[in-house]
Amino acid sequence: MHRQPDTDLLYRHPELYEVVYDGDNHAVPRLAETIFTERLGRQPASLLDIGCGTGRDLEYLAKHIPDVAGVDHQQVMIDYARQRRGQIDFHVGDMRTLRLHRTFEAITCFGYALANVHANRDIDKAVATFAAHSAPGTLLILEVIDPLRTDKLPRSFTIDIPDLRADAIAEYRQHHAQQLLERRRTWRRAQGLVHDHVTFRLLYPKELEYYLDNHHFDILGAHELREKHNAASAFVVARYRDNTAPEEPP
Template sequence: MDRQTDTGASNLLYRHPELYEVAYDGAGHAVARLAETILHDQLGHQPASLLDLGCGTGRDLEYLATLIPDVVGVDHQRAMLDYARHRRPRIDFRLGDMRTLRLERTFEAITTFGYALADIHANRDIDRVMATCAAHSRPGTVLIVEVIDPLRTGELPRTLTIDIPDLRADAITEYRHHHAQQLLEQHRTWRRAQGLVHDLAHLRLLHPKELEYYLDNHGFDVLCAYQLPEKHTAASAFVAARHRGDG
């Protein structure tokens, strides 16, 4: 595993994407619906094309694809992408790293949800992600980034439940701050009839002016930030930015 990223290899839900969609039920496509609102507010219409970086199982993109004719989803986790392709075969999913991806085209909108950016730990790699966003942007492209609000980490979910015919599991999550590295350590213990399963992840925290600095360096102007009250996004900030066309 790349020490500058956290690929989720030790995460039960990433290894079993069908469980991910049970644990995170999507709350009626709340995140995708918020993106719909943001894009309409900032563009005055729904975009004709959208790139979703870190698309996971593709559930958010599936909703957005009902509004946007040209969508592409990219993820670096093969298990998640294989599940997305099987479950949502009409969507164009690509295997790729958001630090190095180059599709040789631009989009009217770009999104990255589900703390995909938090898996990028090193400053130089965050810079590379922003370069990827700029490389796929044209003047006026709207970018939406979901990040963890460092001031609201206490609102992150502490419990998760999976309840399907073949599996019943409850998880308790504990968090620990590593302030010097701006990392939030997430330790989750799943209790199942078959025994305990332990997950470990590290999430990069970005403060608002810090994120603005990375965006500005690659030609993006921050427009606004939105929040959702749903429990799984309670600590999220959805930051919207527009590309100037110069970065």
């Protein structure tokens, strides 16, 4: 399934999400710009951001991409995005079933959005959604948790705004048989403790390659970031191939 807003404090409060995940000077969309330049020789003409959250990354990318759209499963995130970034086309949608009936030159999926889909069949449906919005040559950038670098996931979090000061410590537990990573976080504030919880699906490289290849994406490479909230991330870059061409004989 996707993120469950009842289990994570920051997903219920988008204004706090943007404080805790401050964007590290737009590190993720800046990386995307670099990838687009390397692979396309320019910024794409159109971009779909699936799992867009509050739309902050998309707002940054929209400075140089004329046609952008963002989708998130959570109504509260999209409401906040529309309020703050009304010039962008935002939709509420499930990445397993989303169909906008058009294609884009680039698709992004940041913030471990795909990791909130746990079952194999649902991951396959999500990748099918990427393919449904792709044309030959479309670039896909996926931010996933590197299963070999889970020790780099952030352990401490801070909210420091005029009306609220809170610190949190996160504990992680891996469920190896299910390839799930559970995060339990305790927020300490003057009014008392607040607990939240989220579970991520871990995808290993060859496994992700299988899902992508099954839906006509070729992996081109992977990138890393050292910023605190993305140090465990692998940014996998893939290109959608022409699936109408006849296969070459073996």
